[in-house]
Amino acid sequence: MTTEGGVQYSKIAEIKGPLVVVDDVENAAFDELVEVETKDGERRLGKVLEVGNGKAIVQVFEGTTGLSISGTNAKFVGKVMEMPVSKEVLGRVFDGLGRPKDGLPDPIADQFIDINGEPMNPEQREYPKDFIQTGVSVIDGLITLVRGQKLPIFSGSGMSHNLLAAQIARQASVVGTDDDFAVVFAAIGVQYSEAEYFRKSLEESGALKRSVLFLNTADDPAIERIITPRVALTVAEYLAFELGMHVLVILTDMTNYAEALREISAAREEVPGRKGYPGYLYTDLSTLYERAGKLNGKKGSVTQVPILSMPSDDITHPIPDLTGYITEGQIVVGRDLFRQGVYPPINILMSLSRLMKDGIGEGSTRDDHSEIANQVYDAYSRAQEVRALAGIVGKAGLTEIDLKYMDVGDVFEKEFLSQATDENRTIEETLAILWKIVSKLPRNEITKIKDKFVDQYYQGE
Amino acid sequence: MGRRVILANSSLEKTIDKILDQTEQDVLASLDGALSDSHQALDDSVTKLEDEYDKIVADGRKEADKLEKQIVGGSDIEARNKQLLAVEDAVSRVFTKAVEEISNSDRSGDYANLIKTLLDESTQVLGTSEVIVFTNSKDRDVVQSTLANFAGSELSSETIECIGGVKIQSKDGAMKFDNTIDAKIDRLKPLIRKEIASKFGVKE
Structure with missing residues (x-):
């Protein structure tokens, strides 16, 4: 933090939107902090956007409402905003x-x-x-x-x-x-x-x-x-x-x-x-x-x-x-x-x-995390396709397995996706719900998970 | 006739006994079934009950953790805020006392050197000694005598409200630099606050 003061300039050339253009400025630096003082002594902060040809363009953070060309001073503080x-x-x-x-x-x-x-x-x-x-x-x-x-x-x-x-x-x-x-x-x-x-x-x-x-x-x-x-x-x-x-x-x-x-x-x-x-x-x-x-x-x-x-x-x-x-x-x-x-x-x-x-995986969450997540992505994606199909042919036109996927989609949205705003689920609880969803499918539909995990966590059939 | 009646009674009794036996067996079988069903239901409900019990305990624990966090967090923040206000109050008192002592300090001796240093800094920052110098009524004499070292500078007839030091302005009025002791204290205040707070035992 610098403890040196800054020079205050009183030649304001222009006020345009949130910008103030100060004239006859020497030694201002890009991004330098500027204290803009209004006629009434109110102080606002800004920063230098551009310098050159004796001019500095200052962006005033608190806006330029109420500022006027005469009576406004800009003090270049000699440091960036900290x-x-x-x-x-x-x-x-x-x-x-x-x-x-x-x-x-x-x-x-x-x-x-x-x-x-x-x-x-x-x-x-x-x-x-x-x-x-x-x-x-x-x-x-x-x-x-x-x-x-x-x-x-x-x-x-x-x-x-x-x-x-x-x-x-x-x-x-x-x-x-x-x-x-x-x-x-x-x-x-x-x-x-x-x-x-x-x-x-x-x-x-x-x-x-x-x-x-x-x-x-x-x-x-x-x-x-x-x-x-x-x-x-x-x-x-x-x-x-x-x-x-x-x-x-x-x-x-x-x-x-x-x-x-x-x-x-x-x-x-x-x-x-x-x-x-x-x-x-x-x-x-x-x-x-x-x-x-x-x-x-x-x-x-x-x-x-x-x-x-x-x-x-x-x-x-x-x-x-x-x-x-x-x-x-x-x-x-x-x-x-x-x-x-x-x-x-x-x-x-x-x-x-x-x-x-x-x-994710062993040592972070659980070793089956990646595979169960992939399986659920796959099942939900299929459920969305089945829902679209049901919109055309009706539920009666769906096969038994299609209906199971539709069920998976519903359970996914109701039990996994939906959560109270004050409900804090642990990763174990989350993974348990994912397995509950996958268990709605017949075992032969589970193609993305290793058998050892299916044997351990699958609850269907 | 009598013999025929006896025979009929006997076969009726047999039939009734048979029906009674059958019914008894059915009732006993159904009782057995009901008993095993109820045993099964009881066994099932024990697992369900245990699961439910575990869930209630886990939910209760979560809720207790949540409440603990709320209470501990809230009271920690409250205590910390009170400490902050107490430290700030003490720091303010230290500042007030220090400012009071500076403003009542003797203007002789090293003070002239301080004014010269402040004027040096100010003219360097503005890049010219063609300036108008403002000061308070107490420092006018010291400043006036020091200005002889700064060609082109002049002391304003107006005085300003400050503890000490100078404020300078280019002669065209376009540039100003505040090098009063008040401005210096303002700039240094955040650093000094830390030092003072550490004296009160506030760690970083």
């Missing part, structure tokens, strides 16, 4: 810029860390292979989350992704180790009621003690949303790599982040890319998502579950599309299941955890 961190941040609630929102004083900082983070040395990255139990059967059983992974949830407006996010935050744990576990939860542009739900949910479950909350509500300036995931990830990196904790970072809703990025891009008059998002959306998202991982020689890990709502449920929209390129799989929330009242309404056929295979 987040004060210490173990004390656990159990605290901050706003989108990392300022306390719980009525308590600033945490007494152990370090002040640049919110843009240090890029991880690719050579030092360790391949993620340890299981995280979320207590949500469909994730633990079929789309397993692994420590150090980045696994987004693709949802749509109005669906129950926030309930799921809160449930994961409350229940997530690492099993089979005494290592500390923490959750960093960043709510980006959420409604006030949702922010309150997240806070209360963690508080009442006792999970707040091991969590850090960053709440940027919908009525906060959109530009703050650019900072929220960065301060959250900075805290996560500190907890993981300095204090050796396993940290799960939940970022919801990344669509609001991308909207804020589009707003700045439009104000800067940049050439728009797809749907008006800036051409560097992919690069920008990667600077966030790539902050997940494990490092050689470090005990902790940062796991990310970014949540984004797809406009019009369109998975080809630039935000899910580009997110999918960077992350290691996706969990897709299905509209049809949501309409049927299923919670969590996860469409497993469109979902995938690319690192699952390395995080």
Whole structure:
């Protein structure tokens, strides 16, 4: 942390959207923190986006409403934006810029860390292979989350992704180790009621003690949303790599982040890319998502579950599309299941955890996990085909085995997929339900599981 | 006639006995069946009961764990928050006292050197000594005498509210730099807070 002061400039050339152009600026640096002071003495934070020819373009996080060219001063602080961190941040609630929102004083900082983070040395990255139990059967059983992974949830407006996010935050744990576990939860542009739900949910479950909350509500300036995931990830990196904790970072809703990025891009008059998002959306998202991982020689890990709502449920929209390129799989929330009242309404056929295979099996979950998961995927896929067929020929036209698959589909949705919001299932319970589903099929239909496991766990016939 | 009646009675009795035997056997067989069925049902229900019992115990344990986490987590947070507020209160009192002592400190001796250092820093940051200098009424004399070392600088007739130090402004008014002791304390406060808190036994 620098303790030098900064020069204050009073020549404001232009105010455009969330940007302020300051004239006659010397020695400003890219990303430098700026304190913008209004005529009334109110202070707002911003950062330098561009410098050159004696001008500096400053992005004001709290918005430029109420600022005027005369009487506004911009103080270039001489440092980038930093987040004060210490173990004390656990159990605290901050706003989108990392300022306390719980009525308590600033945490007494152990370090002040640049919110843009240090890029991880690719050579030092360790391949993620340890299981995280979320207590949500469909994730633990079929789309397993692994420590150090980045696994987004693709949802749509109005669906129950926030309930799921809160449930994961409350229940997530690492099993089979005494290592500390923490959750960093960043709510980006959420409604006030949702922010309150997240806070209360963690508080009442006792999970707040091991969590850090960053709440940027919908009525906060959109530009703050650019900072929220960065301060959250900075805290996560500190907890993981300095204090050796396993940290799960939940970022919801990344669509609001991308909207804020589009707003700045439009104000800067940049050439728009797809749907008006800036051409560097992919690069920008990667600077966030790539902050997940494990490092050689470090005990902790940062796991990310970014949540984004797809406009019009369109998975080809630039935000899910580009997110999918960077992350290691996706969990897709299905509209049809949501309409049927299923919670969590996860469409497993469109979902995938690319690192699952390395995080499950003997020593992590159970040796039959991979095969039973494959068999259930196969059976549910077949059940969907049979349902489609029944829609054409009617149930009477189905064979006996088709009817069994249809039954498997129903049991899967009712007993495995459906789960109460406060129901925390262990991996053993999850695997037991998977075997119950498979046991609805005749033994000769079980082709993806070794005989020894079938002999041990199959309950049919 | 009498003999015929006797014979008929005897065959009737035999038939009745036969029926009674048959019925008895049926009843006994059915009782046996019922007994074994009830034994079977009892055996089955014992397993079910044990499973149910295990489930109730497991659910109860889960619920107890959940409640324990809620209660322990909540009270830990509450205790920690009270500690934070107590430390912050103590830190604030230390700051107030320190500021009070600085503002009442003697302006003679090394203080002139401090002002010179502050002016040096400020003019370097602005990149010019063509500046207007602002200070409080207490420091005016010290600042005025030091300004002789800074060609082109002048002391403003206006005074500012601060503990000490200077605030400078380029002559065109476009650039300002606050190098008052208040501003220095503000900048150093997060670092000093940690030091003070550690004196109160708060570990990192």
